[in-house]
Amino acid sequence: MNTNLGLLLCRRFVTKVKTVDPQEIKNFADMANDWWNLSGMCGPLHTLNNCRIPWIQHRLIDSGVIQPHANPSAPLTGLSILDVGCGGGILSEGLSRLGCNVTGLDAGEDVIEIAKLHAESQNLPNLRYLNATIQDHAAANKEKYDVVVSSEVLEHVTEKEDFVKHCVGCVKPGGSILMTTPNKTWLSWFHMIIVFEHVFRILPKGTHRYEMFIHIDELKEILKKENCETVHTSGILYCPVNNRWYMNKNENPTYLIHVVKRP
Template structure:
């Protein structure tokens, strides 16, 4: 058991998942993070798909009781939201009854998340200033669920990131990832259009070299003793401000559900 912990610790000593270049653009975004009708609208709208998707996937594998209280269907689950930002995913998961730990290394974003959560008096939600490779040292196999939504495309040393996320999971626990497809359309939309032309998000928020192909991500998770249960593409309709799941993983965006083997 300890050998695996120290394996991750040794990796941490020479590698960090934190990309310092990502701090500045996200500091700027923190000022408008909870403006659900502004330029962050697509990110907020994503919750209309990703939160029910997470909930339904957990039901499908028997991780939650199908006849649970409909107001708090995730009660009893411990969830780690890695790269939680301002808490857009952490908050609704805690409102569904889960005990949620939001993890981020950006102080500005965490301050926004804490303030917003405090207003809602969510006592089952906490935020920590940390990277996942720091967090795993004292929290190995602690969580039923690890969520990394719109995160992996912003970190360096992605293999270390994936390894440490999985290390935080209990055997049989679920890993949920949503991220950009590694496609030229995705590059055009998230970088050329949103950053360079419209300037809706700060330049440097995304780098195409850090986008990860779905098949590559599957292989990396399988290497860390995970089985892939579900993948799907996801596209956004700006006219209706709605996301929907589609079969094609390679167009714009995708979601992935993996389970750590026992």
């Protein structure tokens, strides 16, 4: 795996325009053309879809948002989904292929342009991309979406409570928010920093900062304050040997959390 993968998981999305790091935006601009190279530095993000997209679908079934007997080729038809921190659109495209209307949101202008170009080549009329922050988007799109997703973004956000607040603000009452991020535990520290950055050097040193991780209990409390109920949590682990992700039940080293916004 190319060591620049860490930049794909960097601080690409924060809630206030003045706190967006211009250098991080430049990093994405420099690498934008590699987002859709399946064997390149973004390969692990593509294989992550093999876990996170079925997880999202199953969670929406279990929570009654969609029916289990829905059209198998387009089970999310009729839903509106906001993908916060979408980057080049790997998750956004995957979700749109299931029939829902997807809005991909990112602060990086160059990666959004790459995402738009790739979507055009794939004939996905139910997918659109916007170059904006979640703060600005939430101000004009209150309670608009059925679902908000944000995958591998929160660990790079400085104002986490504000970020979560605006994500929740975009969801309709009764809607779902689904997030993935490293847990703030010794196992996550060892896996994400020691193993990935120092032992195997899969990621460049400094890609992750432990102090920026958020423990799952802390995130639950933030979400609870925003009138959300946690309905499911699980964990996910990446194996660099075979470029695969594996689900687990112990919420480590990275956790997936599904909450529902109370009416």
